[in-house]
Amino acid sequence: xxxxxALRARLDRGELTEEAAIxxxxxxxxxxxxxxxxFVALNPGEGRPAGAGRxxxxxxxxxxxxxxxxxxxxxxxxxxxxxxxxxPRADAALVMLARKAGGSILGKTATTHFAQGDPPATxxxxxxxxxxxGSSSGSAAAVAAGMVPLAFGTQTGGSVIRPASYCGVAAIxxxxxxxxxxxxxxxxxxxxxxxLFAASVADAAFALAALTGRDFTLxxxxxxxxxxxxxxxxxxxxxLESEAALExxxxxxxxGGAKLQDLDDPPEFAEAWRLHPVIGDGEAxxxxxxxxxxxxxxxxxxxTEALSAAEAIGPEEFDEARRAGKRARVAAHKFFRDIDAVxxxxxxxxxxxxxxxxxxxxxxxxxxxxxxxxxxxxGCRDSRGLPVGVQVIAPFGRDxxxxxAASLLExxxxxxxx
Amino acid sequence: xxxxxALRARLDRGELTEEAAIxxxxxxxxxxxxxxxxFVALNPGEGRPAGAGRxxxxxxxxxxxxxxxxxxxxxxxxxxxxxxxxxPRADAALVMLARKAGGSILGKTATTHFAQGDPPATxxxxxxxxxxxGSSSGSAAAVAAGMVPLAFGTQTGGSVIRPASYCGVAAIxxxxxxxxxxxxxxxxxxxxxxxLFAASVADAAFALAALTGRDFTLxxxxxxxxxxxxxxxxxxxxxLESEAALExxxxxxxxGGAKLQDLDDPPEFAEAWRLHPVIGDGEAxxxxxxxxxxxxxxxxxxxTEALSAAEAIGPEEFDEARRAGKRARVAAHKFFRDIDAVxxxxxxxxxxxxxxxxxxxxxxxxxxxxxxxxxxxxGCRDSRGLPVGVQVIAPFGRDxxxxxAASLLExxxxxxxx
Numbered sequence: 001x002x003x004x005x006a007l008r009a010r011l012d013r014g015e016l017t018e019e020a021a022i023x024x025x026x027x028x029x030x031x032x033x034x035x036x037x038x039f040v041a042l043n044p045g046e047g048r049p050a051g052a053g054r055x056x057x058x059x060x061x062x063x064x065x066x067x068x069x070x071x072x073x074x075x076x077x078x079x080x081x082x083x084x085x086x087x088p089r090a091d092a093a094l095v096m097l098a099r100k101a102g103g104s105i106l107g108k109t110a111t112t113h114f115a116q117g118d119p120p121a122t123x124x125x126x127x128x129x130x131x132x133x134g135s136s137s138g139s140a141a142a143v144a145a146g147m148v149p150l151a152f153g154t155q156t157g158g159s160v161i162r163p164a165s166y167c168g169v170a171a172i173x174x175x176x177x178x179x180x181x182x183x184x185x186x187x188x189x190x191x192x193x194x195x196l197f198a199a200s201v202a203d204a205a206f207a208l209a210a211l212t213g214r215d216f217t218l219x220x221x222x223x224x225x226x227x228x229x230x231x232x233x234x235x236x237x238x239x240l241e242s243e244a245a246l247e248x249x250x251x252x253x254x255x256g257g258a259k260l261q262d263l264d265d266p267p268e269f270a271e272a273w274r275l276h277p278v279i280g281d282g283e284a285x286x287x288x289x290x291x292x293x294x295x296x297x298x299x300x301x302x303x304t305e306a307l308s309a310a311e312a313i314g315p316e317e318f319d320e321a322r323r324a325g326k327r328a329r330v331a332a333h334k335f336f337r338d339i340d341a342v343x344x345x346x347x348x349x350x351x352x353x354x355x356x357x358x359x360x361x362x363x364x365x366x367x368x369x370x371x372x373x374x375x376x377x378x379g380c381r382d383s384r385g386l387p388v389g390v391q392v393i394a395p396f397g398r399d400x401x402x403x404x405a406a407s408l409l410e411x412x413x414x415x416x417x418x
Numbered sequence: 419x420x421x422x423x424a425l426r427a428r429l430d431r432g433e434l435t436e437e438a439a440i441x442x443x444x445x446x447x448x449x450x451x452x453x454x455x456x457f458v459a460l461n462p463g464e465g466r467p468a469g470a471g472r473x474x475x476x477x478x479x480x481x482x483x484x485x486x487x488x489x490x491x492x493x494x495x496x497x498x499x500x501x502x503x504x505x506p507r508a509d510a511a512l513v514m515l516a517r518k519a520g521g522s523i524l525g526k527t528a529t530t531h532f533a534q535g536d537p538p539a540t541x542x543x544x545x546x547x548x549x550x551x552g553s554s555s556g557s558a559a560a561v562a563a564g565m566v567p568l569a570f571g572t573q574t575g576g577s578v579i580r581p582a583s584y585c586g587v588a589a590i591x592x593x594x595x596x597x598x599x600x601x602x603x604x605x606x607x608x609x610x611x612x613x614l615f616a617a618s619v620a621d622a623a624f625a626l627a628a629l630t631g632r633d634f635t636l637x638x639x640x641x642x643x644x645x646x647x648x649x650x651x652x653x654x655x656x657x658l659e660s661e662a663a664l665e666x667x668x669x670x671x672x673x674g675g676a677k678l679q680d681l682d683d684p685p686e687f688a689e690a691w692r693l694h695p696v697i698g699d700g701e702a703x704x705x706x707x708x709x710x711x712x713x714x715x716x717x718x719x720x721x722t723e724a725l726s727a728a729e730a731i732g733p734e735e736f737d738e739a740r741r742a743g744k745r746a747r748v749a750a751h752k753f754f755r756d757i758d759a760v761x762x763x764x765x766x767x768x769x770x771x772x773x774x775x776x777x778x779x780x781x782x783x784x785x786x787x788x789x790x791x792x793x794x795x796x797g798c799r800d801s802r803g804l805p806v807g808v809q810v811i812a813p814f815g816r817d818x819x820x821x822x823a824a825s826l827l828e829x830x831x832x833x834x835x836x
Contacts, residue, residue: 072708086507093604096707180704182604186511189600214733286598289514290490315632319815397737 001169001199002149004061005206011060018060022104025062029107029147035128037121038142040067041074042107056102057210063098064142064151066135067108068115068185069194071095078185079111079120079135082295092183094152094194094211101210106148109138112358114288115154115187117302119358124167126386130351133163134358136197140167143197150207151197156187156280158347158364160195161391164376165346166359168387170410171197172204173364174399176371178212188283190322191276191368201375201407208399216400218407225405227253228263228339234270235362239349241388245380249343249390252412263342266335269366272328276365277306278313278321285310325369329396332370336395341405346389350382363391373399375406379413419587419617420567422479423624429478436478440522443480447525447565453546455539456560458485459492460525474520475628481516482560482569484553485526486533486603487612489513496603497529497538497553500713510601512570512612512629519628524566527556530776532706533572533605535720537776542585544804548769551581552776554615558585561615568625569615574605574698576765576782578613579809582794583764584777586805588828589615590622591782592817594789596630606701608740609694609786619793619825626817634818636825643823645671646681646757652688653780657767659806663798667761667808670830681760684753687784690746694783696739699728743787747814750788754813759823764807768800781809791817793824797831 002025010016026042033039070076070088077083095105110120112135122137124130125145132141136153140163143151153160155173164171172195179194186192196211198204205216229250231238254260285292285307292299292307299307336342345363352359367374373396376389392409394402420443428434444460451457483489486496488506495501513523528538530553540555542548543563550559554571558581561569571578573591582589590613597612604610614629616622623634647668649656672678703710703725710717710725717725754760763781770777785792791814794807810827812820 072712083507089501089504090708093704093707096711097704100707100711177607180607180701182607182705183708186600189595189598212733283598286511286515287600289511289518290508290601293514293518294490315630 003199004149004203021060038138039107059102062106062148064109070183079113093180118300133166135159143169156191158361162347165389166351168378171376173374186287188280205403225258226339228342241382242345245388266331268328268331273366275321281306281310282313342393346391350386373402421617422567422621439478456556457525477520480524480566482527482566488601497531511598536718551584553577561587574609576779583807584769586796589794591792604705606698623821643676644757646760659800660763663806684749686746686749691784693739699724700731703728760811764809768804791820
């Protein structure tokens with residue numbers, strides 16, 4: 001994988017030109033992407049002398065952009081034949097933030113149809129018979145395969161943290177709206193959250209700071225962290241490998257001086273978790289109304305199932321789900337009150353075999369609805385060598401703390417697992 | 419003006435065909451719109467035998483759609499030369515809701531550039547030397563001139579309630595997200611709210627019910643309403659005609675049996691009101707980043723001023739404004755606790771003379787930030803005969819109550835002012 005921080009340092013020292021850095025990315029894509037299929041479009045303007053971005057912290061840094069995010073210079077096909085060849089007029093706000101920071105938008109990455117459950121052709125770089133996860137399938141795989149140092153995705157259920165876990169890359173789903181969503185195809189406006197994938201937590205923090213102008217400097221030294229542990233009992237069973245990864249993470253943090261405590265999930269969490277699809281699919285039925293009403297034959301099976309089910313959701317049920325979400329956000333204040341961050345599963349296990357399913361978002365849904373920052377920390381592997389991530393979560397608006405705790409954990413795990 | 423409720427009844431009784439109803443609208447547009455300039459595009463498919471919508475509560479009802487709202491069958495130009503001739507791929511969610519309810523999307527209505535302050539050529543139907551208000555200029559004018567029974571707009575500051583007041587039409591800016599915003603060009607994602615214009619409050623209630631599947635039946639009889647009155651002292655001075663309209667409204671409501679009380683605005687309201695532009699313009703700098711970075715010469719003066727100022731907003735200032743908004747929403751619970759609805763000014767006065775300015779949103783900004791439903795009740799006029807509205811506001815999610823109180827007021831004013 002390509003570390004954005006290390007690449008920035010090499011570029012700054014003049015060991016590599018921006019054009020050369022991007023050309024290397026393009027060569028890796030040419031070598032690997034016939035098999036991995038992370039990209040659905042490449043920017044013909046990048047990687048050539050005129051193609052480097054403006055001066056800025058991300059200049060020379062190539063970025064893969066999930067193909068539900070509008071780009072003015074490339075098609076944006078939403079993973080769907082309904083948008084074959086579609087060219088938006090403008091860049092999405094997030095894309096323009098990246099360009100303003102100097103980043104090179106190298107290409108568009110494969111997504112499930114409209115960021116729901118029907119998978120693209122992308123394969124997991126760690127085992128091509130396995131799914132990379134979704135819906136940000138191509139972005140996770142592109143970073144994991146070392147094609148680009150940075151990629152953008154979105155999460156409505158678990159579409160950033162889960163593929164990051166399956167592909168063994170770092171990722172952050174920031175606080176709701178920390179990264180802007182205008183110009184991103186909406187599934188559920190209350191839940192859709194833009195996020196990013198990088199080689200390590202430090203790389204993700206660097207990129208998030210470059211995009212937002214906020215300070216996400218990781219502390220060299222930290223007070224002993226108070227870490228809560230939740231197994232999200234309301235979400236059902238977990239595979240042994242995810243349980244093992246969580247236990248390893250807890251042990252590493254404890255050895256590093258953190259104080260760990262098991263947390264009880266408030267009943268509001270279970271209720272919000274259960275009602276997440278009412279909000280998500282209920283809003284999707286409106287967001288995707290044009291596609292559903294005028295191109296129904298081109299809507300794939302899983303999305304058809306979700307939208308058909310959503311047709312039965314009445315206003316009372318929708319309002320009650322919205323209120324349950326609000327109650328859970330209030331309960332989250334108390335949940336996070338005496339701790340710095342929470343660790344939990346990023347996914348129910350390693351990437352499932354086969355490309356028919358992108359896996360299960362059950363350990364991600366609640367946190368998306370709460371709008372709190374979530375970081376996937378890579379490092380663990382199962383007996384087959386497939387990555388298994390651990391999820392670090394902080395209160396709303398404390399993305400700095402989520403990144404700091406995640407980075408501490410990542411370094412501890414690297415040290416021991418190396 | 420055309421009452422949607424009365425038109426529905428005539429259509430249902432077979433006194434008029436759907437095609438004939440829409441043809442009448444097109445004839446009115448042909449007669450008047452050379453002067454009024456409410457429309458920027460007409461749908462060539464409507465008004466012909468094949469053009470009537472599906473069966474539904476809005477079949478035969480023509481709708482004007484603000485030109486920042488995507489339509490698959492017409493250009494969507496955002497009031498800006500940057501989008502000249504631009505054709506989106508899909509209908510916005512709101513447009514598709516209207517089509518599903520049978521509505522005919524008759525044309526696109528004039529908007530200020532990107533729904534900010536730089537005006538289109540639209541004139542006020544009550545006096546063509548005066549502004550119709552903005553940013554939903556064409557939608558308010560089209561309904562006021564009897565061109566269509568229904569039109570869609572959006573409000574980020576005061577872009578629905580203010581033009582409705584200036585043009586003498588009913589309008590509702592519903593609770594935040596009651597009407598869906600995907601497919602609407604974003605200015606400020608935290609504030610942008612879709613709304614609608616109609617001939618009367620009853621017509622607005624009918625349309626909102628048809629679009630949302632919710633029950634907004636206006637009660638025949640009501641318990642005596644508890645009505646709070648605020649003059650929004652934090653927002654500065656008001657013209658005599660708006661003060662007179664508010665006093666008339668208070669008197670009418672009291673005569674109808676309502677219990678009125680002057681309310682103290684909590685300090686959180688003043689603070690949120692003051693910081694509204696930090697959120698609005700701060701988010702706009704991201705939403706419009708592509709236009710600002712790549713087509714700056716085509717950005718008009720008022721928008722240039724807003725976006726230039728926004729460049730100085732740092733993350734701390736933005737976060738503090740967001741938190742001030744949240745504190746104001748908490749304070750609103752107490753503010754609304756002992757009353758059914760609030761009445762206040764819809765605008766600082768009647769429509770200003772000239773077309774250079776669309777007027778001042780100072781009496782609308784707070785309520786947009788609070789996300790609470792606001793209804794403009796037409797009926798009063800100033801000494802020159804220009805309309806002056808009164809604003810009725812209810813707590814979040816109580817759009818039914820806002821409409822009921824507004825309808826009561828509207829009927830009382832009609833009775834007396836007739």
